[in-house]
Amino acid sequence: xxxxxxxxxxxxxxxxxxxxxxxxxxxxxxxxxxxxxxxxxxxxxxxxxxxxxxxxxxxxxxxxxxxxxxxxxxxxxxxxxxxxxxxxxxxxxxxxxxxxxxxxxxxxxxxxxxxxxxxxxxxxxxxxxxxxxxxxxxxxxxxxxxxxxxxxxxxxxxxxxxxxxxxxxxxxxxxxxxxxxxxxxxxxxxxxxxxxxxxxxxxxxxxxxxxxxxxxxxxxxxxxxxxxxxxxxxxxxxxxxxxxxxxxxxxxxx
Numbered sequence: 371x372x373x374x375x376x377x378x379x380x381x382x383x384x385x386x387x388x389x390x391x392x393x394x395x396x397x398x399x400x401x402x403x404x405x406x407x408x409x410x411x412x413x414x415x416x417x418x419x420x421x422x423x424x425x426x427x428x429x430x431x432x433x434x435x436x437x438x439x440x441x442x443x444x445x446x447x448x449x450x451x452x453x454x455x456x457x458x459x460x461x462x463x464x465x466x467x468x469x470x471x472x473x474x475x476x477x478x479x480x481x482x483x484x485x486x487x488x489x490x491x492x493x494x495x496x497x498x499x500x501x502x503x504x505x506x507x508x509x510x511x512x513x514x515x516x517x518x519x520x521x522x523x524x525x526x527x528x529x530x531x532x533x534x535x536x537x538x539x540x541x542x543x544x545x546x547x548x549x550x551x552x553x554x555x556x557x558x559x560x561x562x563x564x565x566x567x568x569x570x571x572x573x574x575x576x577x578x579x580x581x582x583x584x585x586x587x588x589x590x591x592x593x594x595x596x597x598x599x600x601x602x603x604x605x606x607x608x609x610x611x612x613x614x615x616x617x618x619x620x621x622x623x624x
Contacts, residue, residue: 402431402432403431403452404432404433404449404450405432405450405451405452405454406437406443406452406453407423407424407435407436407454407455407456408442408453408454408455409423409436409437409457410438411458411460411462414601419600422600422607422612422615423456423615424436426615426616427619442482442486444489447498448496451499451623452498452499452500452622452623453490453493453498453499453501454500454503454506455502455503455507455516456505456506457481457505458505459480459481459509459510460479480511484515487511487516489515490516491518491589494519494591495589495590495591495592496592497592499593499594500592500595501595501619502516502594502596503596503615504597504599504601505524507520507522507524507596508524510523510524512561519589519594521562521566522560522561522562522585522596523560523562524558524559525560525561526558527556527557527558528556528557528559531557531577531578532553532575533554533555533575533578533581534550534552534574534575535572535583535599535610536571536573538570538572540569541568543617543621544570544584544586544595544614544617544618545617548571551608553608553611554602555601555602556598557573557575557578557581557583558581560582562582564585567585568585568587569582570585570586571584571597571614572584582598583597584596584597584598586621593621595618595622597618599611
């Protein structure tokens with residue numbers, strides 16, 4: 371990463387953090403429910419994720435805590451009624467710094483440990499509610515906590531193309547008010563057993579065929595919802611994606 375790009379990211383992250391902290395202070399501690407949101411990575415700015423995912427909960431009176439760095443309260447997950455994860459598993463900052471040296475784990479550095487991944491699974495098994503948005507399950511190791519709780523393993527995504535997205539008819543409460551639509555977004559190729567979850571949203575394209583775009587299931591005593599479309603600001607702000615986000619949140623906390 372060149373110095374200009376790194377500086378822009380640092381400035382953007384600092385501004386986003388300041389804005390989120392200001393919103394949190396305005397919310398105070400009066401909210402009856404608590405949400406922890408872990409947002410942002412090298413390709414996805416936390417500010418617009420916070421606005422789309424957490425902003426609506428703040429307006430509804432939730433006490434919200436957004437983390438855009440590594441200060442995740444791993445031992446306090448039980449305090450939260452809902453956890454939102456929208457950050458992929460690879461640590462690209464370290465990758466960018468080291469790539470010229472070509473380290474053995476090139477591109478595979480992780481921002482969290484396997485034990486920390488297990489915290490998500492333990493949280494849901496105990497009755498927690500977890501929303502994995504866009505790359506919230508992407509590039510996490512196969513068989514570790516995040517992939518287990520998602521019941522899916524991210525393989526790759528091909529180039530962004532226009533995709534046709536539509537409800538499957540399963541779990542209609544998650545697609546209430548959603549009609550078929552088109553966006554230009556990533557289609558994740560995943561390894562999953564669709565008999566172990568309920569795929570409620572799918573996409574098709576001439577280039578890449580059919581892909582699951584949203585699924586949900588119970589896990590232990592808790593619930594998990596996964597929604598993929600959201601690589602760009604335009605996609606995340608699409609009315610149908612906004613509707614899907616709200617439906618997922620409603621189902622999770624019901």
